[in-house]
Structure formats: structure tokens, C-alpha cells
Amino acid sequence: MEQDKEFMRRAIALANGSVTKGGGPFGAVIVKDGEIIAEGSNSVTIQNDPTAHAEVTAIREACRRLGTFHLEGCTIYTSCEPCPMCLGAIYWAGIEQIFYGNTRKDAADIGFADDFIYEELERPLELRRLPIRPMLREEALQSFRHWQEKADKTVY
Numbered sequence: 001m002e003q004d005k006e007f008m009r010r011a012i013a014l015a016n017g018s019v020t021k022g023g024g025p026f027g028a029v030i031v032k033d034g035e036i037i038a039e040g041s042n043s044v045t046i047q048n049d050p051t052a053h054a055e056v057t058a059i060r061e062a063c064r065r066l067g068t069f070h071l072e073g074c075t076i077y078t079s080c081e082p083c084p085m086c087l088g089a090i091y092w093a094g095i096e097q098i099f100y101g102n103t104r105k106d107a108a109d110i111g112f113a114d115d116f117i118y119e120e121l122e123r124p125l126e127l128r129r130l131p132i133r134p135m136l137r138e139e140a141l142q143s144f145r146h147w148q149e150k151a152d153k154t155v156y
Helices: 002-021 054-066 084-093 104-109 115-122 137-149
Strands: 027-032 035-041 074-080 097-102
Touching (some): 002 035, 002 097, 027 054, 054 074, 074 084, 084 115
Parallel strands (some): 074 097
Antiparallel strands (some): 027 074
């Protein structure tokens, strides 16, 4: 438990450092076997990259360092409850546990509101604010068939 607090304190320090550098107030560390293997901080405005959230940058670094796309056995400590994009990335990476500091309500209170995304995901496609329309499904299915037939694919 004390070690968990130290990892969380590191994520919080990264969040503070991010603010100083002109980024958002978010930091994350990924730990495996009691050791930090990657760190990330929010650099959305620094890199002009809307996907450069702390959790995503930490996941990218952890995957690079470990030479894998699957982070089994890893825990992420993040200074704030993950947004939907980051939560999705954490699940896709196979991270096994999440610790967070601030809640998504705390983030909303300072202008970082993610609730609209959660709400959008619950709506039928035709009622979403961002138009989303199917197109050329039969042609698109060709790549899925190709994947299914490929004998040497890496399943993930």
C-alpha cells in the first residue's frame, strides 16, 4: 500500500510538471513487478495532439520499452480518473489494475468534462451529435475476410 502511494505521488508530480511545461494537469505511471516501466504526462497542447493524454503516452512508452502491445502484469497509476479514450486504451493494452487520484467530476469542475462522450456512446448512432454513417460495408468486409484467412496473423 505504501508503495502504491509512492507511485501515485509520482503520477501527481508528473501532472504538476505538465502544467509547468504548458500541458494539462494529468500524469500517469505504469508499473510492472514493483518497478516503474513508463511515465507519461498530458501534452495535448504542447504537441497539438488530442490523443496525447498522460495514460496514452505512458502506454506507448511501456509498449515500446517492453517490446509488446500487451501490458499484462502491469498497473497504471494516474492522477485523474481516466477519460473514455484512455480507459479504452488501458483495456486494449491489457493493464490489470488502475489507481487514480482526482475523479472525473473533479476534472469537470476545472473545465475537463468527459461526460458528453459517455452520453454519446449510449445514444443510437442516428441520434449522435457527430454524424456517423455506414458506407461500403461489402467492400470493407474484404479486409476482414483477408484477416480471417491469414494463417500467420497475430491475434490480439
